[in-house]
Amino acid sequence: MSQPNPSAPTLGPGFWEKFALLDRRIIFAFIFLGLALPLFYTIRQPIPVSPEGRAYYQSIENLPAGSKVLLSFDYDPPSSPELQPMAEATFKQLFTKNCKLVVIGLWPQGPQQAEQALATALRDPRFKDKKLEYGVNYANLGYMAGNEIVIQKMNADIISTFPSDYKGNATASLPIMRGVRNYKNFDFIINFSSGFVGTREWVQFCVDRSGAKMIAGNTAVQAPENYPYFRSGQLKGLLAGMKGAAEYETVAGQPGKGISFMGSQSVAHLVVILFVILGNIAYFVSRRKW
Amino acid sequence: MRKEIPLVIMVACGVFMAIQFFVPHELPALIYQNLNKTVQVVGAVALVLGIVSLLSLHFAKINRRQPGYGYSYILIAFFFMMAASGFLPAKVNLGSFLGTGDRVEGSFYLNLYNYVLTPVQATMFALLAFFIASAAFRAFRARSVIATLLLLTAIIVMIGRVPIGPFVLGDWISDLADWIMAVPNAAAKRAVIVGVGLGILSLSLKMVLGIERAWLGGGR
Numbered sequence: 419m420s421q422p423n424p425s426a427p428t429l430g431p432g433f434w435e436k437f438a439l440l441d442r443r444i445i446f447a448f449i450f451l452g453l454a455l456p457l458f459y460t461i462r463q464p465i466p467v468s469p470e471g472r473a474y475y476q477s478i479e480n481l482p483a484g485s486k487v488l489l490s491f492d493y494d495p496p497s498s499p500e501l502q503p504m505a506e507a508t509f510k511q512l513f514t515k516n517c518k519l520v521v522i523g524l525w526p527q528g529p530q531q532a533e534q535a536l537a538t539a540l541r542d543p544r545f546k547d548k549k550l551e552y553g554v555n556y557a558n559l560g561y562m563a564g565n566e567i568v569i570q571k572m573n574a575d576i577i578s579t580f581p582s583d584y585k586g587n588a589t590a591s592l593p594i595m596r597g598v599r600n601y602k603n604f605d606f607i608i609n610f611s612s613g614f615v616g617t618r619e620w621v622q623f624c625v626d627r628s629g630a631k632m633i634a635g636n637t638a639v640q641a642p643e644n645y646p647y648f649r650s651g652q653l654k655g656l657l658a659g660m661k662g663a664a665e666y667e668t669v670a671g672q673p674g675k676g677i678s679f680m681g682s683q684s685v686a687h688l689v690v691i692l693f694v695i696l697g698n699i700a701y702f703v704s705r706r707k708w
Numbered sequence: 709m710r711k712e713i714p715l716v717i718m719v720a721c722g723v724f725m726a727i728q729f730f731v732p733h734e735l736p737a738l739i740y741q742n743l744n745k746t747v748q749v750v751g752a753v754a755l756v757l758g759i760v761s762l763l764s765l766h767f768a769k770i771n772r773r774q775p776g777y778g779y780s781y782i783l784i785a786f787f788f789m790m791a792a793s794g795f796l797p798a799k800v801n802l803g804s805f806l807g808t809g810d811r812v813e814g815s816f817y818l819n820l821y822n823y824v825l826t827p828v829q830a831t832m833f834a835l836l837a838f839f840i841a842s843a844a845f846r847a848f849r850a851r852s853v854i855a856t857l858l859l860l861t862a863i864i865v866m867i868g869r870v871p872i873g874p875f876v877l878g879d880w881i882s883d884l885a886d887w888i889m890a891v892p893n894a895a896a897k898r899a900v901i902v903g904v905g906l907g908i909l910s911l912s913l914k915m916v917l918g919i920e921r922a923w924l925g926g927g928r
Contacts, residue, residue, distance in 0.1 A: 426781045440845070442842040442845075444839075445841050445842045446838045446841075446842065447844055448841075449837060449838050450838070451840045455887040463871035463875050464871060464874070464875060465871045466871070466874050466879060466882045467888070468882075468886050469890070470890075488905075495825060495826040495829040495830050496829045496830055496833030497830065497833070498826070498830065498832070499737050519764075525902055527825075530818075530821055533809065536819050554785070560792075562750060563748065563751055563755065564744075564747065564748040564751055565751070567744050567747045567751070570744055571741065571744050571745075571748075574737065574741050575741075579819060584811075585811065613844075636867075642889065642893050642897060643897055644888060644896060645890060645893055646894045646898040646901060648890075648894075649890065649894050649898075651796035659869075661869050661870065680870065680871050683870050684871055685872075685875075686837065686869040687867065687869075687870045687872075688867075688872065689841065689843045690840075690844055690845075690866065691863055691866055691867060693841060693844065693845040694844050694845060694848045694859070694862075694863070695847045696845075697844075697846065697848065697849065698848075698849055698850055698859070701849045701850075702850075
């Protein structure tokens with residue numbers, strides 16, 4: 419009969435061994451509480467503004483009053499918590515500068531997201547006196563299938579690429595589209611995207627070929643891919659995720675959803691970091707015992 | 709001929725698309741526009757194929773009573789409902805609960821979009837936060853020097869990119885996170901972009917020159 423070896427690894431029910439095998443539902447519960455509880459409190463935190471966030475705001479601020487701006491909404495509802503606050507604040511800044519806005523979407527649900535952001539911006543009491551009118555001050559040309567091919571086609575003729583708008587009107591009949599042929603007739607381009615087709619394709623097929631000036635708002639997952647374009651000057655500004663939205667709202671002086679959701683994101687990040695640190699302690703303690 | 713004709717079409721299109729970029733004349737621009745339209749049409753046909761494939765898959769699942777076939781009923785019902793909502797004439801009124809046929813607030817289309825599609829898609833995406841937290845807890849271990857570097861970088865970026873980081877630790881943490889994003893991250897991404905670009909260029913050249921023929925199918 420073999421005797422137990424005292425130098426053999428102990429598989430006793432130590433705290434860290436148990437912790438390393440923690441039920442994932444407990445982690446889910448902590449994340450849920452970390453995300454949900456801050457929504458019930460007003461957490462005031464100073465929000466540092468990154469250079470790319472400040473550049474985004476400044477690029478719009480530097481536009482002459484009444485500039486014509488093309489906005490492409492290339493995302494869908496899953497990304498709206500990150501991108502919708504940016505879009506709403508951007509519309510408000512553009513309307514403040516009396517810019518004329520033409521909206522398109524290269525994702526099927528993009529134009530609907532734009533409609534929601536427009537509706538929120540237009541409810542702002544600051545714009546009641548401006549009497550902003552559809553077709554004159556802003557227009558939504560809707561969705562067009564074809565991804566980067568649409569971007570290339572717009573470089574030749576925007577009206578033939580989008581023959582009718584989101585509401586079914588002939589694009590050529592809209593006053594805002596008078597004299598518009600291609601990107602050269604826009605003073606600025608803004609892209610909100612969460613993947614393909616998105617900012618990268620706009621840089622490659624629009625900015626590089628037509629010389630248009632462009633800024634972008636991306637999800638936090640996508641933004642790292644587009645930092646090289648900001649560093650090279652192909653993008654004049656870049657907002658990254660909900661933090662980017664909060665930065666923009668801070669620098670624009672328009673507190674909105676971006677800032678209010680930062681409390682949840684802060685606590686959730688702390689919870690994840692805490693679990694990663696505890697997981698590593700459990701890993702090293704367990705390994706030493708072996 | 710089954711291989712030669714596609715090869716000739718591909719070589720002609722490839723050479724034309726490369727040359728037209730440098731020719732400032734109306735004719736190449738016109739051909740270029742028409743080729744773009746062709747790509748859009750092919751894309752639209754692919755969309756139809758995708759729809760047919762999706763529906764036939766789920767109808768087959770229902771016919772065979774495969775596990776989870778009940779979800780296929782839901783998919784098919786909402787597929788047709790969402791599509792039909794886009795085609796409804798503006799004058800149609802489906803009642804106060806379902807809404808009207810136009811695209812204003814309270815319409816059937818917007819009710820489906822705002823109260824079904826948006827919450828469902830947002831919920832699916834939001835689940836990621838929970839699974840990422842669980843995966844980070846189990847997989848993010850300092851097993852080697854490289855893994856430790858990755859772990860430390862992730863912690864710095866995570867804490868530096870939320871306001872509580874600089875609020876508690878000072879501005880240096882957000883400056884460091886910004887530097888990581890703008891310098892090492894941008895450098896690595898730039899290398900990937902340039903590498904992928906060169907790869908696409910060399911593969912395109914091989915295809916145009918007829919060296920790479922795997923896309924024609926038919927094995928070796």
